[in-house]
Amino acid sequence: MGRGNRPEHTAPPEVFYSESEARKYTTNSRMMAIQAALTERALELLALPDDGNPRLLLDLGCGSGLSGEELTDRGHMWVGADISPAMLDVAAEREVEGDLLLGDLGQGLPLRAGTFDGAISISAVQWLCNADTRGADPRRRLQRFFQTLYACLTRGARAVLQVYPEGARQATMLTDAAMRAGFSGGLVVDFPHSTRAKKYFLVLMVGSAGALPAAAGADGEEPDDETAEVAVAARRQPRKKRRGIVGALTGSARHPEAKGKGWVLKKKEQARQRGYANIPADTKYTGRKRKSRF
Amino acid sequence: MKLLTHNMLACHIKSVKNGFPFKIEAVRVEEIEADFDPDFLRHIFPRIEYHALREAAETLGAGGLPEQADEASLEDEDFLRAFHHALLEVVLEEGALICPETGRRFPVAKGIPNLLLHEDEC
Ligand SMILES: C[S@@+](CC[C@H](N)C(=O)[O-])C[C@H]1O[C@@H](n2cnc3c(N)ncnc32)[C@H](O)[C@@H]1O
Numbered sequence: 001m002g003r004g005n006r007p008e009h010t011a012p013p014e015v016f017y018s019e020s021e022a023r024k025y026t027t028n029s030r031m032m033a034i035q036a037a038l039t040e041r042a043l044e045l046l047a048l049p050d051d052g053n054p055r056l057l058l059d060l061g062c063g064s065g066l067s068g069e070e071l072t073d074r075g076h077m078w079v080g081a082d083i084s085p086a087m088l089d090v091a092a093e094r095e096v097e098g099d100l101l102l103g104d105l106g107q108g109l110p111l112r113a114g115t116f117d118g119a120i121s122i123s124a125v126q127w128l129c130n131a132d133t134r135g136a137d138p139r140r141r142l143q144r145f146f147q148t149l150y151a152c153l154t155r156g157a158r159a160v161l162q163v164y165p166e167g168a169r170q171a172t173m174l175t176d177a178a179m180r181a182g183f184s185g186g187l188v189v190d191f192p193h194s195t196r197a198k199k200y201f202l203v204l205m206v207g208s209a210g211a212l213p214a215a216a217g218a219d220g221e222e223p224d225d226e227t228a229e230v231a232v233a234a235r236r237q238p239r240k241k242r243r244g245i246v247g248a249l250t251g252s253a254r255h256p257e258a259k260g261k262g263w264v265l266k267k268k269e270q271a272r273q274r275g276y277a278n279i280p281a282d283t284k285y286t287g288r289k290r291k292s293r294f
Numbered sequence: 295m296k297l298l299t300h301n302m303l304a305c306h307i308k309s310v311k312n313g314f315p316f317k318i319e320a321v322r323v324e325e326i327e328a329d330f331d332p333d334f335l336r337h338i339f340p341r342i343e344y345h346a347l348r349e350a351a352e353t354l355g356a357g358g359l360p361e362q363a364d365e366a367s368l369e370d371e372d373f374l375r376a377f378h379h380a381l382l383e384v385v386l387e388e389g390a391l392i393c394p395e396t397g398r399r400f401p402v403a404k405g406i407p408n409l410l411l412h413e414d415e416c
Binding site (some may be wrong): 051054055056074077081083088089091099100101102103104107108109110111112115116135144148154166184212 | 295296298301302303304305306313314329333334337340343373396404405406407408409410411414416
């Protein structure tokens with residue numbers, strides 16, 4: 001994603017999510033569909049026990065409450081936190097069932113230990129990677145966020161954070177910070193081969209070494225519903241120069257030449273160790289030159 | 295803010311060791327009916343700090359909770375109703391939360407506590 005195209009570069013979140021931006025979350029049906037689709041996938045990855053019992057969940061960066069309403073629809077109780085008063089006003093207007101807190105995730109969660117059954121976050125946590133106020137230290141803020149998140153979850157609980165990391169560096173920064181706080185798990189990349197539909201979900205687990213869930217579309221198929229594609233389109237990514245984790249392993253803007261097989265194998269191994277899921281298996285085709293089809 | 299949420303909150307000022315429970319300053323309290331869901335009540339009971347809930351409910355003018363309660367109380371329909379009411383139906387609309395350790399006051403407006411910290415608090 002190019003600089004200047006990311007809302008995260010334009011202003012701090014409490015400024016970017018102004019009244020007019022917040023309004024879009026009640027009027028723009030495309031944005032509303034995106035929030036619903038992303039939340040649905042996050043809930044799938046959250047994998048709550050299938051016993052029909054309602055749970056107490058967190059929605060981090062709950063904004064206008066669209067994601068929270070998906071939780072309510074499934075019978076869950078929730079508490080949402082957000083830094084934008086304008087977004088929370090919209091949530092209050094919508095009369096969401098969940099309770100709302102005005103707070104900054106980077107200051108840590110004001111919650112008692114072992115109180116929540118799970119957490120979701122839709123398109124919010126990448127904001128913590130930016131130093132948008134004087135002297136803000138993103139690493140320290142991420143540490144505080146993940147430590148307090150880890151503490152407030154019950155044993156065996158999960159947190160599923162859908163994020164828009166800016167390149168591989170931020171993806172690593174987020175994953176590392178989560179692992180250091182004690183979580184197991186890692187990044188699940190849905191539709192990794194689709195520039196339009198690619199989605200990052202940080203799937204974090206407390207105290208269980210369960211296997212990471214499978215990504216959707218890892219075999220190269222495209223999503224069958226349109227919202228998955230729209231979701232990225234709405235961020236107005238430039239068509240050129242899109243790189244994700246997979247792209248970063250095969251060349252970059254600074255090093256466009258193809259790398260040798262050894263380099264690719266090393267990078268893939270590093271990525272696995274950093275907790276990324278969906279790193280393709282090493283085969284005899286790894287690192288080979290691809291013929292251009294056109 | 296429901297008392298369920300109040301019961302889960304703890305002051306997150308960096309230097310604070312025990313930020314639970316926030317004292318409540320109530321200016322406006324509302325009662326909002328909520329679906330009675332015994333499964334949820336039983337699920338959440340072990341996680342509730344019961345004495346803090348009872349005290350908060352009294353501050354907000356909702357009596358009816360017995361002095362003591364344990365898992366066995368959950369068999370009692372009257373208790374479940376009172377627990378449900380205190381936890382989910384009594385809502386703090388305007389007022390403040392006060393950190394028990396530092397006395398720091400966090401205002402609550404339109405039902406939303408403002409828990410943003412000052413720079414020297416985090
Ligand atoms: C794409 S919106 C998510 C919208 C939300 N899921 C909904 O249904 O409306 C991202 C949200 O993250 C919030 N956010 C960004 N940085 C934050 C921070 N440091 N602390 C709390 N919330 C933050 C923004 O204010 C914004 O409401």
